[in-house]
Amino acid sequence: NLLAGGDESAAGLEISFGGLQLRFADERIVAWCGGGFDVRIGSTSLPAGHRALARAGDELKFNHAQSGCRCWLAISGGIDVPFVLGSRATDLRASFGGFNGRALRDGDAIRLGTRPGSAIPAATISSWSAPKPWSQTASSTPILRFVRGADWNSFSASMLQRFTSESFGVSSDSDRMGVRLAGPELQRTDDVDLISEAVAPGTIQVPPGGQLILLLGDCQTIGGYPKIAHVVTVDLGIAAQLRPGDTVRFREISLTEAHRLLFEREQELERFRIGLSLQNK
The missing domain is CATH 2.40.100.10 (Cyclophilin-like)
Structure with a gap:
């Protein structure tokens, strides 16, 4: 969330093992961290711990993880879902919270919050990255x-x-x-x-x-x-x-x-x- 220029407590997406593909309806800053995923905006690679600008119509794709199993995506403005018990998180076992209490499915439209007012100048996008310990994955035998x-x-x-x-x-x-x-x-x-x-x-x-x-x-x-x-x-x-x-x-x-x-x-x-x-x- 810091890299995406939003509030640190804003809701994001957790992706398990990859396979997620998103198409943006408007311009947003995005950043992710976690396992060894191949992430791309169109044909451009987006490394873990870096931020980038996704324009309207751009597609962000998380290919299947080569190492690790989870990663987390932050989008400027955050994911707009209701607070339940003081959190925007999803409890999949109990089927409540988050996005209708379930995992995302093909065709879902995700509401995003209001974008921060030019918190990050366009010229600086992708020029900053998270410290290595925040974006590295575990070794094969940690x-x-x-x-x-x-x-x-x-x-x-x-x-x-x-x-x-x-x-x-x-x-x-x-x-x-x-x-x-x-x-x-x-x-x-x-x-x-x-x-x-x-x-x-x-x-x-x-x-x-x-x-x-x-x-x-x-x-x-x-x-x-x-x-x-x-x-x-x-x-x-x-x-x-x-x-x-x-x-x-x-x-x-x-x-x-x-x-x-x-x-x-x-x-x-x-x-x-x-x-x-x-x-x-």
Whole structure:
């Protein structure tokens, strides 16, 4: 949204695995980031983290992802859909919010909000791009950093060693709610029933079968499975790009280090905001 010259909270589009094609009815600034997609306006390539001008009649096409599985598109003015429970997002499982509570279909007409008043001079379009960490995709076998979860000590040293030393495969039974991982079975040292507690995106749960579930953006708010670890905030974008057949590993860091990484990312984003605001004057 910053690159597109709009409000940071404006609604955009999430594209999974590609295949989206849009035709613009009027002039808009567009920008996208995420996985390894081939994106084009007409015959012109639009790299991740760059912005471009789409004129009336132009077609924007997202070809199928070569790496990763998701990307996000911002359009100046934002997607004009109603607020539901304080958000413009879509809950596909519950079929509400967003664009009629469903995914887009062929032939849909998407309403856009009012365009910002020349927030970005035409001469500067495409001359700015997002910092590399905001537009890079995950490696073929990413290492997700984590801090210990509430139930870390419920697992034996040998189980914890397997968790941090072995690879896990991404199951086809994964979605925006969570990534199911196939790998070494991790079992607790006891079988005491747990009271359901708060969970969040990044929480790694261990169901009775011992196969991990890494929770993502559409996860529930409470869960009763043991919580062995929590992926740090700065690595959630990498986790969101995991696709069936990928492998992933985990590495422990301290809570202090997790806070430092998040602080550095926010500092970089703030520098980017300032740079854009200076150029747009």
